Amino acid sequence: MARVEYDDVSKRFPTQDRPAVDHLGLDVANGEFLVLLGPSGCGKTTALRMLAGLEYPDSGDILIDGRSVVRLEPKDRDVALVFQSYALYPHMSVRDNIQYPLRVRKQLTAMERLSKVDRVADLLGIRQLLPRRPAQLSGGEQQRVALARAIVREPRVFLMDEPLSNLDAKLRTHTRTELKALQKQLGVTTIFVTHDQAEAMTMGDRIAVLDAGKLQQLGTPDNVYQRPANLFVAQFIGSPPMNIVDARRDGGALVLTGGWRVEAPRGLAGSDGIKVGLRPESIDLERAPASGAQPAEVLVSEPLGSEVIVNVKLGDALLKIRTGPDVRPDPGTPVYLRARPGGVRVFDASSGAALN
Amino acid sequence: MVEGPGVTTRAASRVARTAAAPRGASWIEALAVHAVFVLVVVFFLVPFLWLFTAAFDADAVAYIRFPAAPTLNNFVRIFTEHDFGRALLNSVFVAGSTMVLDVIAVALAGYSLSRLEWRFKSWITYAVLLLQTMPLSATMVPIYGLARALGLRNSYAGLILIHAAIELPFLVWLMKNFFDNVPRYLEEAAWLDGRSKLRALAEIVLPVARNGIGVVAGLAFLAAWAEVLMMIILIDSQDLKTVPLAFYETLRTQGGYTEVQYGLVAAMGVLYAVPVMALFLMTRRMMVRGLVASSRGL
Amino acid sequence: MLARNSTYIAGVAPAAVLLALFFVGPALWALYSSLTNLALVGIDAANPRFVGLDNYTRLFADPDFWTVIRNSVTFVVGSAVIGQFGLGLALALLIDHAEHRRWWLGTLAYGAVLLAWVNPTLIAGFLWVAMYDFFFGSLNHVFLSSLGASSVDWIGSFPMPAVIVANIWRGTAFTMIIFLGALKTIPPDIYEAARIDGANAWRRFWDHTLPSLRPIAALALLSITMSTFGTFIVIQTLTNGGPGNATEVIALFAFHTAFKSFSIGYGSAIAVVMLGLNFAFAIAYLRWSRARA
Ligand SMILES: Nc1ncnc2c1ncn2[C@@H]1O[C@H](COP(=O)(O)OP(=O)(O)O)[C@@H](O)[C@H]1O
Ligand SMILES: [Mg+2]
Numbered sequence: 053m054a055r056v057e058y059d060d061v062s063k064r065f066p067t068q069d070r071p072a073v074d075h076l077g078l079d080v081a082n083g084e085f086l087v088l089l090g091p092s093g094c095g096k097t098t099a100l101r102m103l104a105g106l107e108y109p110d111s112g113d114i115l116i117d118g119r120s121v122v123r124l125e126p127k128d129r130d131v132a133l134v135f136q137s138y139a140l141y142p143h144m145s146v147r148d149n150i151q152y153p154l155r156v157r158k159q160l161t162a163m164e165r166l167s168k169v170d171r172v173a174d175l176l177g178i179r180q181l182l183p184r185r186p187a188q189l190s191g192g193e194q195q196r197v198a199l200a201r202a203i204v205r206e207p208r209v210f211l212m213d214e215p216l217s218n219l220d221a222k223l224r225t226h227t228r229t230e231l232k233a234l235q236k237q238l239g240v241t242t243i244f245v246t247h248d249q250a251e252a253m254t255m256g257d258r259i260a261v262l263d264a265g266k267l268q269q270l271g272t273p274d275n276v277y278q279r280p281a282n283l284f285v286a287q288f289i290g291s292p293p294m295n296i297v298d299a300r301r302d303g304g305a306l307v308l309t310g311g312w313r314v315e316a317p318r319g320l321a322g323s324d325g326i327k328v329g330l331r332p333e334s335i336d337l338e339r340a341p342a343s344g345a346q347p348a349e350v351l352v353s354e355p356l357g358s359e360v361i362v363n364v365k366l367g368d369a370l371l372k373i374r375t376g377p378d379v380r381p382d383p384g385t386p387v388y389l390r391a392r393p394g395g396v397r398v399f400d401a402s403s404g405a406a407l408n
Numbered sequence: 409m410v411e412g413p414g415v416t417t418r419a420a421s422r423v424a425r426t427a428a429a430p431r432g433a434s435w436i437e438a439l440a441v442h443a444v445f446v447l448v449v450v451f452f453l454v455p456f457l458w459l460f461t462a463a464f465d466a467d468a469v470a471y472i473r474f475p476a477a478p479t480l481n482n483f484v485r486i487f488t489e490h491d492f493g494r495a496l497l498n499s500v501f502v503a504g505s506t507m508v509l510d511v512i513a514v515a516l517a518g519y520s521l522s523r524l525e526w527r528f529k530s531w532i533t534y535a536v537l538l539l540q541t542m543p544l545s546a547t548m549v550p551i552y553g554l555a556r557a558l559g560l561r562n563s564y565a566g567l568i569l570i571h572a573a574i575e576l577p578f579l580v581w582l583m584k585n586f587f588d589n590v591p592r593y594l595e596e597a598a599w600l601d602g603r604s605k606l607r608a609l610a611e612i613v614l615p616v617a618r619n620g621i622g623v624v625a626g627l628a629f630l631a632a633w634a635e636v637l638m639m640i641i642l643i644d645s646q647d648l649k650t651v652p653l654a655f656y657e658t659l660r661t662q663g664g665y666t667e668v669q670y671g672l673v674a675a676m677g678v679l680y681a682v683p684v685m686a687l688f689l690m691t692r693r694m695m696v697r698g699l700v701a702s703s704r705g706l
Numbered sequence: 707m708l709a710r711n712s713t714y715i716a717g718v719a720p721a722a723v724l725l726a727l728f729f730v731g732p733a734l735w736a737l738y739s740s741l742t743n744l745a746l747v748g749i750d751a752a753n754p755r756f757v758g759l760d761n762y763t764r765l766f767a768d769p770d771f772w773t774v775i776r777n778s779v780t781f782v783v784g785s786a787v788i789g790q791f792g793l794g795l796a797l798a799l800l801i802d803h804a805e806h807r808r809w810w811l812g813t814l815a816y817g818a819v820l821l822a823w824v825n826p827t828l829i830a831g832f833l834w835v836a837m838y839d840f841f842f843g844s845l846n847h848v849f850l851s852s853l854g855a856s857s858v859d860w861i862g863s864f865p866m867p868a869v870i871v872a873n874i875w876r877g878t879a880f881t882m883i884i885f886l887g888a889l890k891t892i893p894p895d896i897y898e899a900a901r902i903d904g905a906n907a908w909r910r911f912w913d914h915t916l917p918s919l920r921p922i923a924a925l926a927l928l929s930i931t932m933s934t935f936g937t938f939i940v941i942q943t944l945t946n947g948g949p950g951n952a953t954e955v956i957a958l959f960a961f962h963t964a965f966k967s968f969s970i971g972y973g974s975a976i977a978v979v980m981l982g983l984n985f986a987f988a989i990a991y992l993r994w995s996r997a998r999a
Contacts, residue, residue, distance in 0.1 A: 126599040139597035143615040153601035445811040452818035455833035470842035520717030541988040543936025545957035546980040549964040550732035573728035634826035688824040
């Protein structure tokens with residue numbers, strides 16, 4: 053159980069021109085499930101490995117429970133890491149893999165060790181795998197063994213580097229739920245790395261969004277979804293992503309591409325060059341002309357079962373609009389758009405920062 | 409690790425090529441190729457044929473002839489009259505110790521070179537390969553002087569240290585390649601599980617790279633067993649005589665034009681060569697693969 | 707960075723000490739003593755004097771040295787470039803071919819060549835001493851006599867070809883193994899594509915097989931040139947450089963100078979020339995293999 057802090061941590065690999073992690077500051081509360089989210093190559097793994105002691109920061113400090121750990125060897129940090137590739141020891145049985153960290157620590161007798169391994173194995177439903185070798189396991193089974201090896205130690209912090217990315221889609225969604233429940237049950241502070249925004253949304257207590265080594269936003273899933281701090285977060289989170297269109301101010305209103313006028317949100321800060329972001333569910337689609345609704349033309353409808361994504365052409369922009377399963381306008385159909393109040397996000401066109 | 413995916417694809421491609429080979433090779437071609445093979449086999453095996461027939465021939469001669477009454481007499485005589493047992497023990501001890509020393513030094517150095525992150529790392533590798541190509545025959549005089557100065561002549565320690573050094577560049581380089589194929593996350597997992605770097609190497613990395621360790625151990629033993637040049641310049645004492653030295657001496661004093669005792673020399677030769685051949689042929693695949701890798705590398 | 711790597715630097719240390727002691731040290735010592743008149747015995751053994759480049763001027767003026775260089779070149783070209791390389795390449799191609807055809811005699815030939823190579827060098831020398839023996843060697847007593855021909859004094863009349871053949875026997879396996887390995891890495895689809903394009907067996911060989919062996923061939927050639935250049939045991943056992951100095955190659959020359967005439971300084975100068983030539987080859991080797999990578 054521990055609190056983890058990244059204090060202005062930077063790291064650049066000698067072979068690289070730009071830092072892998074750039075002035076990262078994070079404060080992870082005791083027992084929290086924090087997701088590090090970002091595209092591939094944005095520095096998630098590097099951030100995690102610095103906490104584990106496998107990489108050294110160039111500057112800044114990393115603290116666990118208020119104590120700096122940057123000078124500690126990995127073995128002395130009491131953190132467990134589930135590798136993306138699981139890193140199971142190929143020459144050891146599953147049982148030996150799981151009990152290896154306990155054997156290293158020498159605090160338990162052999163009997164205690166084995167019963168603990170059995171308990172953890174039961175928890176994860178892998179009791180029957182114990183005598184096997186890693187090579188004889190499926191990807192999902194290997195993932196569980198790796199998890200068991202981390203859990204059995206009762207470390208201060210769990211680190212997980214895309215542990216679900218090698219599983220097939222169905223197993224992945226299933227394991228998500230399980231893993232989250234398990235973490236709540238164990239209450240161990242967890243930092244979970246993923247590039248999958250859906251995974252981040254469903255699992256994280258909070259999400260830290262990273263791009264090019266820099267922290268873009270830190271907040272609850274709702275928060276980063278509803279109030280993205282900048283264009284990057286807005287487009288990275290959500291599927292389909294937020295619609296971003298060029299716009300300009302006109303008194304109390306905003307004029308979007310194609311001449312669509314929407315009401316400016318309250319408390320909008322300065323700046324002239326702006327872009328407007330609208331989530332696919334923040335736009336209402338109407339069949340009949342109405343006052344204040346913007347006419348547009350349907351390009352194509354994509355039914356997804358429980359919902360339909362209607363692609364609409366507005367000026368030179370393409371908007372994706374989420375509608376109910378029974379709304380399926382044919383291509384060419386004229387439709388009328390209305391932005392939901394409170395669903396309009398305004399960004400600075402040059403810096404990308406949110407203005408409301 | 410080395411017999412990973414590379415080998416499977418190779419095996420697969422082999423199958424593909426065999427399957428695609430055209431039927432009905434002309435009999436002239438088959439005849440010509442087989443004739444060449446017969447010549448090759450004769451050329452390369454006839455000297456051995458002589459070695460083995462002479463060793464079991466009580467009064468062996470310089471030409472091949474099947475002994476009228478095969479006998480172990482020559483073998484008995486080299487042990488009773490030429491103290492060959494002592495030489496065998498010395499050789500086993502020296503080659504065995506060299507092997508142990510080499511495996512330790514090579515495992516540490518190969519692993520370190522594989523994991524070291526340094527701008528000039530490739531230069532170390534080149535330097536190692538450069539040393540590898542240095543002819544022993546060029547440095548034998550200085551090595552002789554050095555061994556004399558350090559009191560390493562006529563001592564087991566000298567033999568072991570020098571033989572360990574001789575094969576070191578090649579073996580370090582070979583082992584580095586094996587370690588390069590062991591993913592780093594394995595040892596990183598062990599560190600996080602609480603192991604020091606040295607114990608993680610011993611408990612996790614070495615078992616995974618055990619094929620490489622096997623090749624290194626085998627080559628170190630064989631090289632120290634067969635090597636003779638350093639033995640000649642380092643050892644005068646009869647007590648420290650090794651198999652190659654015993655063979656060399658018997659060849660010098662018994663063979664030649666004076667008093668020809670080919671049977672004795674051949675018997676020693678058999679006991680000198682057979683362990684090498686047996687060990688090599690048993691582990692042929694592994695050894696050959698290591699050597700091919702050595703030429704391909706870099 | 708350095709702190710992070712300190713464990714690894716410590717790991718290299720034991721090997722580095724051994725290499726410094728028995729490779730770098732002797733090479734440097736040879737360089738130093740080649741500039742002195744150090745001897746194995748006598749006054750010069752205790753009090754060597756610095757003589758500058760005297761040993762080298764003497765060496766380059768020594769007709770024996772140039773004979774030795776000529777012998778060494780003949781030996782390297784004959785046994786490595788033509789013999790081991792040519793025969794090794796031919797055998798690799800034939801054995802690879804035989805493997806596709808499932809002709810088992812190819813495997814036997816492969817084993818025979820390999821056996822000669824793993825066999826200790828000293829034994830190789832001895833076996834050929836017996837093979838070449840004037841009165842009772844197998845070559846004369848078994849082969850020539852069964853043909854009705856009279857005996858030939860192989861070593862006396864053809865010393866250089868005799869040591870060359872022995873060394874070919876001993877060392878052909880290396881190039882053969884290297885080429886066999888390279889042949890197995892040629893992707894089969896190249897051949898299939900060529901066959902579809904209508905190329906016959908010879909065209910496929912010239913257009914695809916040989917070019918894909920070329921890079922490895924250069925490396926193999928340099929590598930056997932270096933190892934053949936240092937050959938000592940085989941020749942010492944067979945002829946010890948004789949008759950006269952007909953087979954005296956550079957390694958024997960250095961040895962004889964140091965241990966027979968006891969002049970270490972002069973012997974070291976020879977060793978330094980050897981090391982220098984070898985260094986040149988090694989640099990060529992490294993450049994070539996880096997260019998490949
Ligand atoms: N060992 C390394 N050496 C050099 N560059 C590295 C190394 N590890 C990562 N990088 C670089 O650092 C950046 C961040 O990598 P990483 O943390 O692995 O990203 P992520 O896990 O988010 O995909 C990338 O540009 C990557 O190429
Ligand atoms: Mg990553």
